Amino acid sequence: MAIPAMRATGVSPVTSPCFDPNRTDLAVGDITAIAKKGWECMWVRYAEAVIKTSWRCIMNEREILARTREMIAEHASGDPDRWWYANRFVFARLMLDERKTKTNVKQKLLDANMLCPGCGKRFETRRDIHLHRLDGDKAYSQANCVLMHPDCHRAAHAAHPEAVEVATGREPTLTKWSKRYDDMPFVYWWDIAPGLAEQLNDLEPAEFAKKDTKDRCVVPVEMLRTFLTPERQTTRGQGNWGVKVLKDRPDELAFEPGTGSREWRFLPVVWLEEAED
Ligand SMILES: [Zn+2]
Numbered sequence: 001m002a003i004p005a006m007r008a009t010g011v012s013p014v015t016s017p018c019f020d021p022n023r024t025d026l027a028v029g030d031i032t033a034i035a036k037k038g039w040e041c042m043w044v045r046y047a048e049a050v051i052k053t054s055w056r057c058i059m060n061e062r063e064i065l066a067r068t069r070e071m072i073a074e075h076a077s078g079d080p081d082r083w084w085y086a087n088r089f090v091f092a093r094l095m096l097d098e099r100k101t102k103t104n105v106k107q108k109l110l111d112a113n114m115l116c117p118g119c120g121k122r123f124e125t126r127r128d129i130h131l132h133r134l135d136g137d138k139a140y141s142q143a144n145c146v147l148m149h150p151d152c153h154r155a156a157h158a159a160h161p162e163a164v165e166v167a168t169g170r171e172p173t174l175t176k177w178s179k180r181y182d183d184m185p186f187v188y189w190w191d192i193a194p195g196l197a198e199q200l201n202d203l204e205p206a207e208f209a210k211k212d213t214k215d216r217c218v219v220p221v222e223m224l225r226t227f228l229t230p231e232r233q234t235t236r237g238q239g240n241w242g243v244k245v246l247k248d249r250p251d252e253l254a255f256e257p258g259t260g261s262r263e264w265r266f267l268p269v270v271w272l273e274e275a276e277d
């Protein structure tokens with residue numbers, strides 16, 4: 001009988017009416033040299049074996065994602081608020097991990113006074129400097145990265161578009177751009193038309209991007225959908241949804257109340273610099 005996740009941990013002889021020869025050489029799993037008299041039968045105790053090691057090795061990235069989704073769903077057990085919070089918690093922290101790595105690498109390269117390999121010039125400010133990976137299959141590290149001016153970086157990629165494809169392997173992302181608004185209660189504003197919302201599928205994260213700084217935040221489509229409800233549709237266009245960044249809440253996407261609601265809803269986001277591959 002196969003008990004795949006179990007491991008024998010001990011045996012104890014028990015008196016039995018059936019007779020066999022006495023034995024001293026029995027083995028159950030890792031337990032060897034078990035002695036048993038002919039009239040005894042044997043009980044084997046089992047405990048859960050550690051199978052985590054192999055489980056970790058065989059999962060690929062998609063399976064890790066699927067498992068994470070499953071765990072979040074289990075944790076939420078049908079409560080949309082709990083689901084949203086857990087999903088946001090995990091998502092935002094993974095994004096921050098990546099950003100921390102990039103910030104460290106950038107800092108080290110800046111401290112080493114690296115010049116831009118695109119134009120050979122120095123960096124005048126510490127803002128708006130891109131990290132470019134030399135080998136797109138390798139991670140962000142001091143050895144694998146150079147600093148570039150944004151324009152030099154874009155030019156480098158435009159000259160080798162095929163390299164970007166291979167290097168980044170990015171999934172298609174729906175990107176919405178907003179200019180900066182200076183004399184409004186909001187600073188950025190994206191409209192989502194119903195037609196566009198229909199195009200969203202689970203494989204495509206939506207990205208909200210700022211034209212002036214090129215900063216962007218990624219919102220999983222499942223999460224975005226929870227905000228795109230009929231009562232939040234406005235009277236603009238075919239019933240567009242309004243997504244904004246309000247002046248006093250820079251790190252949140254603000255969803256307009258629409259015609260059937262009075263409350264704004266807010267989604268905390270992490271603004272990242274332009275994809276820096
Ligand atoms: Zn340059």
Ligand SMILES: [Zn+2]
Pocket residue numbers: 131132133153157276277
């Ligand atoms: Zn690059």
